[in-house]
Amino acid sequence: MYQLEVLSDQDLQQAICLPDEVRQAFVSGQTVIDHCVKYSVLQWEEHCTECAMPACYKTCELYQPRRDGHCRRFINGIVPLHIPQRKSSVVQVDFKQWGALMATSYIGVIAPEQADIIDSKAAVAESVAQRGQWLDRLSIAGRRGIVARMATRYKNHLSQTINPSPYFDAFMIELYSPQAIDLSIVIRATTGKLNQTPFQYRLKKPAGYHQIMIPFIDIAPYVDFQTMHFINIIPNRNEDDQTTPITVIFGFVGFIQQSPQVDNDKVLAVSVNHKPIKILVWDLDNTLWKGVLVEDGESELQLRQGVVEIIKTLDARGIVNSIASKNDHHRVWAHLNTLGIAEYFIFPEIHWQPKSQSIQRIAENFNVAIDTIAFIDDSAFERNEVKAIHPQVRIFKDDDYLRLIDLAAFNPQTSVESGLRRSFYAAQQQRSAVRSGFDGQYFDFIKASHIELSVGLAQLSSIDRVHELVQRTNQMNFSATRYDRDRLTELINDPSVTTLFLTAKDKFGDYGTVGVCIINIQQQRVIDLMFSCRIQSKRVEHAFLGWLLDTAYLSGWKCLQVEYKPTAKNSQSAAVFSDLEFKQISQFQGVMIYSKPTTTKHIGDGLITISAPNITFTDC
Structure with missing residues (x-):
């Protein structure tokens, strides 16, 4: 969704003529969006990287007013290009000095049906704005272009008041440029602190049509899904040439989810007497594997038969695996990496403190109720210690592991997001480290x-x-x-x-x-x-x-x-x-x-x- 502020025939005639193969590429690009399970609806607007409005409108020599009185940082605004058989917008942007394409929104995706409703309402607002051009010369409280302003505010309201799902596969950028491309993508929380690391990505491509996918796991550690973010696309310029316009044709730019829908008919019903399990916490020695790491050494340890399949099955159902083990963290994590299963364990607690404390920290890190956690351990002492402190935790013996996947509490109703849940929490784990202040990760x-x-x-x-x-x-x-x-x-x-x-x-x-x-x-x-x-x-x-x-x-x-x-x-x-x-x-x-x-x-x-x-x- 773009802020199509410029509507005059003269401006529209400034659009470049796309080669036939590029038009066909944009038509093919529509199929990517059509096959998405969910995608975002972002309101993209022209913006200034050095914006100090409204004071700069009177002092900056670069200021040039557009319909709503704000500064024009694109030569002709955002110019729509018509491509038959293409549903999603394709627009031309000619960046001037300090020009940036910016959206302000929560991070996530919504269903296509919800996106269509928003697009329809936005189209009505755009139509009203077109018909209201004759009012542009009127000034209300010193502000001009009141119809264009109201249309923009309404479209921003549509895109910023939704509650998107934070599970997505990638941030997709569909574009064409007649010259080599050098852009910076910056995502920053609107309420961030100075030490809050933004997500940054430098996009360098040769001239031509491109679909760029930035994976979820790369972005998620740097964002807060409960906060709106500024999403900026900024051309990188040569310091000696700040005035030459940079032309880019944009198609779909936003978050997408392409994961297939899980077949819910094959999943067992959840018992009405128990909440579904969200986190399964594993002991390691003589539970996940046979043997004791610090006594037997890595070479003597053997994974229990079928335990990896159990872990992967639960993971696919959206039940995240974690660890509570009294052990040497560095040795354990190195061995789990050697076994190829470290990635399945999120917010692990591997130290020598009581396991009841580990369970409490795991619940806090995942931000889940304690009664949605299950714990499996071979030691009767450890099971009873956890049970005494957290009676709501469902506790299992080590030899129960094979039957867990058949229990109703481990068979939640699944959805598209289920298989992505571990990735979401893995990103949250990284994000909590990145955003902990001026720590080693930030430096x-x-x-x-x-x-x-x-x-x-x-x-x-x-x-x-x-x-x-x-x-x-x-x-x-x-x-x-x-x-x-x-x-x-x-x-x-x-x-x-x-x-x-x-x-x-x-x-x-x-x-x-x-x-x-x-x-x-x-x-x-x-x-x-x-x-x-x-x-x-x-x-x-x-x-x-x-x-x-x-x-x-x-x-x-x-x-x-x-x-x-x-x-x-x-x-x-x-x-x-x-x-x-x-x-x-x-x-x-x-x-x-x-x-x-x-x-x-x-x-x-x-x-x-x-x-x-x-x-x-x-x-x-």
């Missing part, structure tokens, strides 16, 4: 991104890129100040002030100019600092402030001071001061002064590579 992600930050001395020749950024950034603007071109020229020419600009790139793409820093050399103070929201969550601000501390040290400064004016939109930016152990030393007229000594060299985390040739604060 590993940043380091693996290979971020390269370049620091340059702003000159009149680079004033355009500096001016564009300072007009827009809100969330990571340390002073909330916007500088016009004349003021920037004064700062660049002022010998007592050093103005720096930052560019960044990583394995996901080239971000271009992402930061501006203004330093009063005489006061030894950063009087302004701002970063693009494109590098949010990447610790660029930490790396750059670390570089500033190092440069101040090399320049003989005793301390580095930074001005910060808190606003409603930049509050998260202040976290960097506590992270780097800056101290607030004063406050005047709402501006806080943070300071840190620079008498010793700053030791950073080494996550980001910084290049700043021959820049010191003594000769700037």
Whole structure:
């Protein structure tokens, strides 16, 4: 579902002529959607990667109003292309500088019948918007294009108020481009924290038609299925060419589920006296396998006959397997990998603590009721210990394992999602680790991104890129100040002030100019600092402030001071001061002064590579 805002004949005539083989490819692509069990309905709109609306509408030289008064970042908006025998939309997007295709939605899929209802209602809203073009010149409360605005809001309401299933196979991107393709796909929670890692994927393909499938398991660790997300598709540009339009033809872009429906007639009925089992927790020694790992060694252990088939059968029914074992975690997990069954066990508890505690943690990690858990163990002591603490848990002896699949409680009514349930929980397991804060996994992600930050001395020749950024950034603007071109020229020419600009790139793409820093050399103070929201969550601000501390040290400064004016939109930016152990030393007229000594060299985390040739604060 696309926001087809541009409707004039002149705009529609700007559409490129698709080669016959590309048209046929899009027709064939429709069959992929038709064969999906479920898919998403996302409202795709044009957006700006540096959006600071509505303030930027008055200050940004790139602002060009569209029907609803918002900024046009596509040459002709989203232009529909008509392809016979194609049900789903195909549209042309000509990206301008900072243009992004964006949807805001929950992550998941819905049934085709529900999707058809939403599409039908959206089509009515689009028709009303077309007929309301004559009202575009009217302004209500300073807002123009009220009909287009209302249509967009209604379509967003349709796509954002559904309750999609979080089980899907992939994020599908169907597109054609007459030139080589280099796009970044970024999925970020709308309520995320600065240390919340977004999902990022760099899409590089030769010219032509492509169907790209990004697997569920790659995306799920980075999303929260209870929260709406911004989903952005952004062209990667050469820093030296920011103005040439980039044309891409998009077909279906969204989440899909292609798994076949399970035959429910072959499944036994669930007993009305018992809740279905959701999690089966296995002991290992003399239960899953014959022998004791720490006593007999890996070579002497033997899986019980038929136990792997039991595990796989339960998995297919949507019953997830876990582990509660008093054992050496590293040895156990290595052996399970050797056996080829480690992937079937989610949220395992392998340590020397009481198994009742393990069962409790498993219930919390899966977020299930304790009475939907079953536990199987050869030890009467362990069974009784769990039973005493958790009488609701259904407990079985080790030799009961073969009959479990015949019990009513282990035969839930299955659906399309049943076979995907383990993948969902596996992703949740990864997500809980990735999102636990500034931990090893988060740092590993940043380091693996290979971020390269370049620091340059702003000159009149680079004033355009500096001016564009300072007009827009809100969330990571340390002073909330916007500088016009004349003021920037004064700062660049002022010998007592050093103005720096930052560019960044990583394995996901080239971000271009992402930061501006203004330093009063005489006061030894950063009087302004701002970063693009494109590098949010990447610790660029930490790396750059670390570089500033190092440069101040090399320049003989005793301390580095930074001005910060808190606003409603930049509050998260202040976290960097506590992270780097800056101290607030004063406050005047709402501006806080943070300071840190620079008498010793700053030791950073080494996550980001910084290049700043021959820049010191003594000769700037």
